[in-house]
Amino acid sequence: MKKTKAILGLPIISISTAENVGKVNNLIVNGNDGTVDYILVETGDKAISSLVISTRDIIGVGEYATTIDSEGVMIDISSVPDAIELLQKNVQIKNTSILTKNGNLIGKSGDFFVDDDFNISALEFIEEGNSNEVKIILRKDVITFGKNLIVVAEDVEEKILDSEEDLISDETSSFFIDPMKKAL
Structure with missing residues (x-):
């Protein structure tokens, strides 16, 4: 990734x-x-x-x-x-406003991550009013990538990872939970 x-x-x-x-x-x-x-x-x-x-x-x-x-x-x-x-x-992921499904503007995206097949796997999340802290939103919590907005699940704030390191450890732990998933 x-x-x-x-x-x-x-x-x-x-x-x-x-x-x-x-x-x-x-x-x-x-x-x-x-x-x-x-x-x-x-x-x-x-x-x-x-x-x-x-x-x-x-x-x-x-x-x-x-x-x-x-x-x-x-x-x-x-x-x-x-x-x-x-x-x-013109879908841009970087610097795009992030909106929950229920209409709450929660922040902006930073950079994003792609896997070896160029699937977007996660994106950096910069919370509204807190530009110093960068967290991670997983792809599975994104509903739509649009031109001016990224729409995410309403409960995304409960699932946000605190850091890039958590993203790597989350990916590793899911491999050990279901190793055949990665092998297929």
């Missing part, structure tokens, strides 16, 4: 040529599915229009680089209608 700020700016390395072919410029979020579906690529070449990589074509995201099989998976965004549609919806 990685925070998006650890992914943004990473070099993109083609495994077939062992070359740097760009860098991660932005993540394109699918608010309906709660996933990151595409990565917007920065190539440094102003003449080239925007390129995207489907997250299905990403081999891995490490501390140093994002890896792909070849440059062939980098596609001009104009030929990917799904990516254009998602960009037009």
